[in-house]
Amino acid sequence: MNIVWILNSYGLDSGAITGSPIRFHAISSRWKRDIPDLAQTLMTTSGGECVLRSVGCTLPVVRVPASLFLNREPFKMKAFRLWSYFVTAIHAHLARKRMPKADVVITVSDYFCDVAAACVVKRRRPGSRWIAWIHHKELHPTQRPGNRLFNAITWRMQEWSFKRIARFADQAWVLDSDAGDLCGKRLSEMGMPRERIRKMQNGIDAGPIKQVPESGKTVDAVMIGVRPNKGSLDVVPIWKCVQAIRPGTTLLLMGGMAGEDALAKHIRKEGLDGVITIFKPAEGWLPFDAYVRTIKSARLLFAPSHEEGWGIAVCEAMACGLPVVAYDLPVYRRVYGNALVTVREGNPRAFAVALCGLLDDAGRFSDYAKRGRDCAGRYDWDRVAMDDLAVADGNGCCVMQKISTDSETRTRQKCGVLV
Numbered sequence: 001m002n003i004v005w006i007l008n009s010y011g012l013d014s015g016a017i018t019g020s021p022i023r024f025h026a027i028s029s030r031w032k033r034d035i036p037d038l039a040q041t042l043m044t045t046s047g048g049e050c051v052l053r054s055v056g057c058t059l060p061v062v063r064v065p066a067s068l069f070l071n072r073e074p075f076k077m078k079a080f081r082l083w084s085y086f087v088t089a090i091h092a093h094l095a096r097k098r099m100p101k102a103d104v105v106i107t108v109s110d111y112f113c114d115v116a117a118a119c120v121v122k123r124r125r126p127g128s129r130w131i132a133w134i135h136h137k138e139l140h141p142t143q144r145p146g147n148r149l150f151n152a153i154t155w156r157m158q159e160w161s162f163k164r165i166a167r168f169a170d171q172a173w174v175l176d177s178d179a180g181d182l183c184g185k186r187l188s189e190m191g192m193p194r195e196r197i198r199k200m201q202n203g204i205d206a207g208p209i210k211q212v213p214e215s216g217k218t219v220d221a222v223m224i225g226v227r228p229n230k231g232s233l234d235v236v237p238i239w240k241c242v243q244a245i246r247p248g249t250t251l252l253l254m255g256g257m258a259g260e261d262a263l264a265k266h267i268r269k270e271g272l273d274g275v276i277t278i279f280k281p282a283e284g285w286l287p288f289d290a291y292v293r294t295i296k297s298a299r300l301l302f303a304p305s306h307e308e309g310w311g312i313a314v315c316e317a318m319a320c321g322l323p324v325v326a327y328d329l330p331v332y333r334r335v336y337g338n339a340l341v342t343v344r345e346g347n348p349r350a351f352a353v354a355l356c357g358l359l360d361d362a363g364r365f366s367d368y369a370k371r372g373r374d375c376a377g378r379y380d381w382d383r384v385a386m387d388d389l390a391v392a393d394g395n396g397c398c399v400m401q402k403i404s405t406d407s408e409t410r411t412r413q414k415c416g417v418l419v
Contacts, residue, residue: 231304241352318372
């Protein structure tokens with residue numbers, strides 16, 4: 001059995017690892033560990049290879065260029081990244097001869113450069129099966145924060161991808177969340193049979209997170225992932241209210257970032273640079289242990305995201321023992337229930353009141369810390385990887401049907417999972 005993963009959305013950047021690549025590495029590494037007769041190859045860009053190697057990915061790579069001439073992204077502009085998607089899609093078409101024959105192709109995202117490459121494989125190798133992962137539904141440009149033109153382009157690109165997935169993919173795997181429901185609904189509207197749409201779960205490295213020791217609290221709150229759709233435009237308004245209620249409360253910003261220069265300028269302009277720190281590691285990424293220690297150095301997670309597919313960072317923070325204050329998103333209610341403190345979107349003062357109240361109420365703080373730990377304990381990548389392995393394709397056959405029974409038995413024994 002040969003699996004080819006397609007993950008072309010990193011361009012030349014080798015910054016922080018984000019949601020869909022996290023899931024790819026979590027699943028592929030466990031399959032590699034537990035199923036020795038399963039061959040896996042990754043198609044990705046130089047940026048993707050760099051960041052995935054940094055977190056321990058050892059799969060053989062078919063590298064595709066993300067630029068015609070450059071070796072690194074010259075400036076932080078979304079226009080360059082969009083351009084790189086088209087360059088990558090063209091080179092992925094040219095790289096098809098370097099790819100091993102695939103029994104199964106898995107696109108890690110619905111980005112144009114992943115979907116276009118999978119369409120080429122399906123056309124050239126009709127017997128291969130294509131599983132398309134979809135992690136979120138783009139909001140209409142009028143409903144999404146950030147640059148209107150960029151949002152319009154990405155929305156239309158997702159519509160293009162959805163049409164190809166509905167027509168050519170053997171299965172679409174969407175998150176078991178409200179966002180996943182929207183994705184499934186849109187695919188059905190485009191003609192994809194419901195039986196070919198499967199709900200997938202996310203998870204965390206629960207065991208390794210627990211093993212990382214805490215070295216003391218050095219900051220009141222941490223925000224993981226600083227982009228407009230994750231609430232970067234809400235940071236300053238909320239933290240001004242926080243300072244009015246609880247002067248000196250500190251915030252650390254970390255993780256995948258976009259528009260950090262403009263945000264830093266806004267922070268300085270409002271006189272908040274003494275209480276808000278933007279953390280960017282010198283190498284552009286943190287080893288897992290250092291990442292977890294940084295989260296554990298905070299007292300709570302500040303999560304003003306407007307758009308989530310599932311919320312891996314939220315689950316990781318809860319596993320680290322941090323209570324979470326977030327906007328009341330439907331996905332949080334569905335996945336995490338009452339484990340979070342939530343407030344209505346668009347009310348900076350209400351968010352600040354909830355956050356400060358939690359910091360100052362020891363009993364309530366401990367209660368939400370326990371709720372979070374208990375909730376996060378239900379999600380573990382080992383179990384999710386086995387669930388993915390056991391899922392049936394559209395014809396009712398196991399997706400990994402060519403893997404021997406002995407290999408599946410070994411995997412169940414190692415993972416301690418009954419299937």
